Amino acid sequence: MTADLETRAREIRFRLIRMSHEAQSAHLAGALSCVDLLVALYWRILKIDPANPAGPNRDRLIFSKGHAVSALYVTLAKLGFFPEENLARYNQHGASLPEQPCPQMTPGVEWATGSLGHGLGVGLGIAIASSIQQNPHSTFVLVSDGECQEGSVWEAAMLAPKLKTGPLTVLVDFNGWQATGRSRDIMQMEPLAEKWTTFGWDACEIDGHSMPEILSALVKPRDHRPRAIIAHTTKGKGASFIEDDNNWHYRSPSAEEVKKAAQELGIAQ
């Protein structure tokens, strides 16, 4: 049932690793951790049209962990929002794929993020608008675990359950790391799902690399509450030498390491 998604996730992961090598860009590991969430959302859940990326009835995904936007770019390219060859110019001067997202430059990108803690408030506004305008689209916000240290996340989290909104879902890519260390060593992250529950959200915890678990959390019937999906992931998922090694928050792979990743991911070169 989900083999096609898993294949796609492997392809996207390899493309990300190659892109990071080509562009010598940072934040590869945090991009790799959220790939399965993006694949499940974009190929099974979101009602979107690559030919009409700004259609008023589209579902919205606010990609709030902006530093990991390369994962979104590869996803959008594979969906046809823009030509895949654009990826070769990721993060280059004059190209359309900046290192942090910018909706004015890239079709399919909903919001300029990168300063953490903005996406949930924006998504809440969009979800309220869908209720006011009786436009029944869904709103999803992908945040990082480190991002949950921003107070503004909890401002939005405390307000959302009190309001009448269209369907609103936050996905936390809980890869356990932030820029300079394990998130649990820096702030009191756990129990993270309980935090959302006590704020009035319908929260659940899943394996963020299991397609069946991701899909079932996304399609589960809703009550009146907004939904929080705490997706436990591995930072750098997909290549053994990147996984759970936080040096890869900043470094990019060599040509040799790209080859090694291809082997591990089963990608023919």
Add this chain to the structure above:
Amino acid sequence: MRNAFADEILQLALVDERIVVLSGDIGNRLFDKFKAAMPTRFYNCGVAEANMISLAAGLASSGLRPVCYTITPFVTTRCLEQIKLDVCYHNMPVTIVGTGSGLSYAALGSTHHSFEDLAIMRSLPGMNVLAPADAPELRAAMRWVFAQNQSAYLRIGKKGEPVLTEEAAFMVGRWQRLRTGSSATLLACGTILSEVLAAADLLAKDDIQATVWNCASVKPLDLEALAHLGSSPVFSIEEHSVLGGFGSAVAEFLSGRTNPPRLIRIGIPDEFLHDCGEQEEARVYCGLDAASLARRIAAEIA
């Protein structure tokens, strides 16, 4: 002014169904009529101003016209990054209303003073910055704002400001000349206009005739008026820090002119206030009351 704001936004929203009012838990009873008439278009966003701004940007991205209303420092400096990124960078037509600006809430101390909001807001690309002098001008400015599709910051007072302007006279990027005289040019920005007009009256008794402009449009400035100021000394007068605000905007313009008139920037000194007292007393302390202004202006042109 805040009652005029509440009434005008009600009237505007009754005919423009895109308007949504967001309050940062302020305006007790102020919006009762609005809430009764349009319950799905009023949201008390709680004591959480940063989220209120992001939320407004989200609403605007779906075609709505949100207005964020709370006390000036909490809706400007506290949530500056949300205004910069979510509103301005995305060109979202969000209207930000700072009530009780400048020294309006003098008695509440530095937490409630706003001496830097003009400086900061006018530095944001795409942001219109308007400081109406009284209730009629505020109403006219609001009608202009909702006829556009741009972000705007409205710096307003609290209540009981004297009516000094004619509603129809407000235009963005255009100031109004209220007095004409050749000894000095007084550029009054915001609710301080009442003190400036009274100062002009005091000066007139000493045979000093001043031109007085009401300068509600801080960004954009009135470039036409600025280009024809004449040669007599120019005084910018604002209830805001002398650094970065209206007077600085005027200075920036004049710095590019050949033989500009002399500019004296009058505002709140570059310091925090440590004093008890109401707005009137604070204005005296800062030299912004009519008598102090008249003395300062007379001394500068002597």
